Amino acid sequence: MASPDPEQGDEFAIIAQWFAPLARQDGARGLLDDVAVLDWSGPVVLTSDTIVEGVHFLPDDPIDRIARKALRVNLSDVAAKGATPIGYLLNLAWPRARPASQIEHFAAGLAADQDAFNVTLLGGDTTSTPGPLTISITMLGRPHLANPPSRAGARSGDRLWVSGVIGDGWLGLKARLGALDGVSEPHLTSLTDHYQLPSPRLDQAEAVARLATASMDVSDGLIADCAKLAAASGVACEIAAHDVPLSAAGRAWAGADFQRLERLLTGGDDYQILIAARPDADLALSAAGWTAIGDFWEGRGMAYRLPDGRRCSVTAKAGYAHRLGNG
Amino acid sequence: MASPDPEQGDEFAIIAQWFAPLARQDGARGLLDDVAVLDWSGPVVLTSDTIVEGVHFLPDDPIDRIARKALRVNLSDVAAKGATPIGYLLNLAWPRARPASQIEHFAAGLAADQDAFNVTLLGGDTTSTPGPLTISITMLGRPHLANPPSRAGARSGDRLWVSGVIGDGWLGLKARLGALDGVSEPHLTSLTDHYQLPSPRLDQAEAVARLATASMDVSDGLIADCAKLAAASGVACEIAAHDVPLSAAGRAWAGADFQRLERLLTGGDDYQILIAARPDADLALSAAGWTAIGDFWEGRGMAYRLPDGRRCSVTAKAGYAHRLGNG
Numbered sequence: 190m191a192s193p194d195p196e197q198g199d200e201f202a203i204i205a206q207w208f209a210p211l212a213r214q215d216g217a218r219g220l221l222d223d224v225a226v227l228d229w230s231g232p233v234v235l236t237s238d239t240i241v242e243g244v245h246f247l248p249d250d251p252i253d254r255i256a257r258k259a260l261r262v263n264l265s266d267v268a269a270k271g272a273t274p275i276g277y278l279l280n281l282a283w284p285r286a287r288p289a290s291q292i293e294h295f296a297a298g299l300a301a302d303q304d305a306f307n308v309t310l311l312g313g314d315t316t317s318t319p320g321p322l323t324i325s326i327t328m329l330g331r332p333h334l335a336n337p338p339s340r341a342g343a344r345s346g347d348r349l350w351v352s353g354v355i356g357d358g359w360l361g362l363k364a365r366l367g368a369l370d371g372v373s374e375p376h377l378t379s380l381t382d383h384y385q386l387p388s389p390r391l392d393q394a395e396a397v398a399r400l401a402t403a404s405m406d407v408s409d410g411l412i413a414d415c416a417k418l419a420a421a422s423g424v425a426c427e428i429a430a431h432d433v434p435l436s437a438a439g440r441a442w443a444g445a446d447f448q449r450l451e452r453l454l455t456g457g458d459d460y461q462i463l464i465a466a467r468p469d470a471d472l473a474l475s476a477a478g479w480t481a482i483g484d485f486w487e488g489r490g491m492a493y494r495l496p497d498g499r500r501c502s503v504t505a506k507a508g509y510a511h512r513l514g515n516g
Numbered sequence: 517m518a519s520p521d522p523e524q525g526d527e528f529a530i531i532a533q534w535f536a537p538l539a540r541q542d543g544a545r546g547l548l549d550d551v552a553v554l555d556w557s558g559p560v561v562l563t564s565d566t567i568v569e570g571v572h573f574l575p576d577d578p579i580d581r582i583a584r585k586a587l588r589v590n591l592s593d594v595a596a597k598g599a600t601p602i603g604y605l606l607n608l609a610w611p612r613a614r615p616a617s618q619i620e621h622f623a624a625g626l627a628a629d630q631d632a633f634n635v636t637l638l639g640g641d642t643t644s645t646p647g648p649l650t651i652s653i654t655m656l657g658r659p660h661l662a663n664p665p666s667r668a669g670a671r672s673g674d675r676l677w678v679s680g681v682i683g684d685g686w687l688g689l690k691a692r693l694g695a696l697d698g699v700s701e702p703h704l705t706s707l708t709d710h711y712q713l714p715s716p717r718l719d720q721a722e723a724v725a726r727l728a729t730a731s732m733d734v735s736d737g738l739i740a741d742c743a744k745l746a747a748a749s750g751v752a753c754e755i756a757a758h759d760v761p762l763s764a765a766g767r768a769w770a771g772a773d774f775q776r777l778e779r780l781l782t783g784g785d786d787y788q789i790l791i792a793a794r795p796d797a798d799l800a801l802s803a804a805g806w807t808a809i810g811d812f813w814e815g816r817g818m819a820y821r822l823p824d825g826r827r828c829s830v831t832a833k834a835g836y837a838h839r840l841g842n843g
Contacts (some may be wrong), residue, residue, distance in 0.1 A: 214660055221666075221668070222597075222666045222668075222732075223563055223597065223667075223733060224563040224593055224657075224664065225592070225594060226559060226560070226561050226562075226597075226659070226663070227559070227562065227565075228560075228662075229558070229559075229560055230556070230557050230558075231554060231555065231556070232554070232555050233553070233554050233555075233556050234551040235551060235552045235553075235554065235637065235639055235656075236550055236551040236552075237604060237605040237639055237641050238607075239607040239608075239609055239641045239643050239652070241609055241644075241645045241646075241690075242647050244643060244644065244645065246645070265526055268549055269550060270549075270550065271606075272551075278562060278564040280564055280565075280566040280652035280654075282566055282568055289813060312563065313564050314564050314565045314566045315651070316566050316568055316572070317568075317571065318568045318648060318650065319568075319570050319644070319649065320568070320647020320648045320650070321645060321646060323609050323647070323650050325566070325607035325641070325652040325653040329562075329609075330551075332553070336552070337551070337553055338822060339548075339549045340550075383705070405549075406550060408745070417528075421548055426814070441522055452550075473647050473840050
């Protein structure tokens, strides 16, 4: 990259020292070339997500965790499509005001998760920025089956399943902001961990490939993401709110307060997988640890039923659940 | 992408309205999914470059040109590896303070260059940022030959070739900053065009694949990039400065001032291709419009000879030519 910015003179030293050791595949050419070269045969999934300081993470989150979160939000997309991650390209815009000494810890975070998830750095770009730390990762994966599930395959009669607990990411953000009262110290720690270090459900990728008629990861809030999946599939969907799995911390926080329960279902940063599946997959999904939380019907629209029987309709608009009325 | 930022609620509307029409390939799934799915057979090159407002372009550069530059710096890397571009993923961090109405023109710029270079949008991510406009593009290409040239293949006896004029990108930046005196109006316009809209040399990709023993694009300045290629190849390189092709504007600006000539050779944003080739490629490369500007020798180090015979040595440090002495 050309740059009028003299500080960028260090780009190559930084790459050689901290990032080249992460490029553990011949095709990465040791990050010494302008491209990675892979030889590929068959289907490939490609996904790309950006995280921005002050938007998707907090400025004082530990830098190794920021790096790992950038990887994990992409790994989550790969898992949700029933694929195995292979490698990634990293685009790093590093703030001039952030100490360059943190880059070592940033790279160490990537290294830890490369080992944990068996992926390798393939290439990318490093530049300085007058703005916030901005990390874009583009990840390649190999799907377990040739045609990975889209969001659009859910059919009437399918059930809606989720791979794990909902709400901890949102609670973790609140905890980090000091806006969570009456939660015990161990719970605060586990929630913060969940916000900073989501766990991509790669353990469920094969189940997704085999059993899902539609899939996506839950990152913008369960209700909104369900609404997107239902809309893409051209079917109606209803969630039974009391069936949605919560963590011990989530249950303790929500108690019997349905407004709090709704906040958990509309918060974000869950990074679980949401799928539709035919009823004959019930046994296999239950055995694999999935929870059935709703059903798909003929028609359009998205709703959720609260434990007291109230039924709330939702628009498909992203990122929010707009309550339109009680049914 | 999850986001605590309520403005991101528009992300999906923006993608549907402006970016989905750019996804002209089934594998992009209309940008309605979390991934692109391609079926691929054979070698693929992958490259990724980020451009940042205030670093790689100016805040008041036309937004459609900013979009096109983001594409073109990546296309340039693909061309330099003797490959044909296929498609790209776009990561867009859009400043909260920049009018959303500009997104239409940003997308129009991408559309124009998609047509010009026969590529398609495959996926990506759009988010808001409290900082500068930041655009990361990851591009896929299919190499003309199985093993694209790296930077490391130059051998003693090879000649150094460049695909076109050097210095106009740097002069264009100066022109945009109003720091270029005594240059005629038509020259100012052509220089500004060159800075804002580099021309990736895809027309030369096949020649690179057939004839280059080593290659890279020239983005950080001719001298610095030659030094990198020579260092990666483990050979010494000398450029004859008076052989380096300049535009009419560049010649007019430099005149007989060798310091000015050196500035052109050390400036950036050229986006030409630099290759090493065996002498038996001389005729073919000349016929294809390439210019021989130097030679490779046994040993290490990088130097350039000025028209008056002075010889300047250069360190391999990136982005700068540090003069160490006159030989």
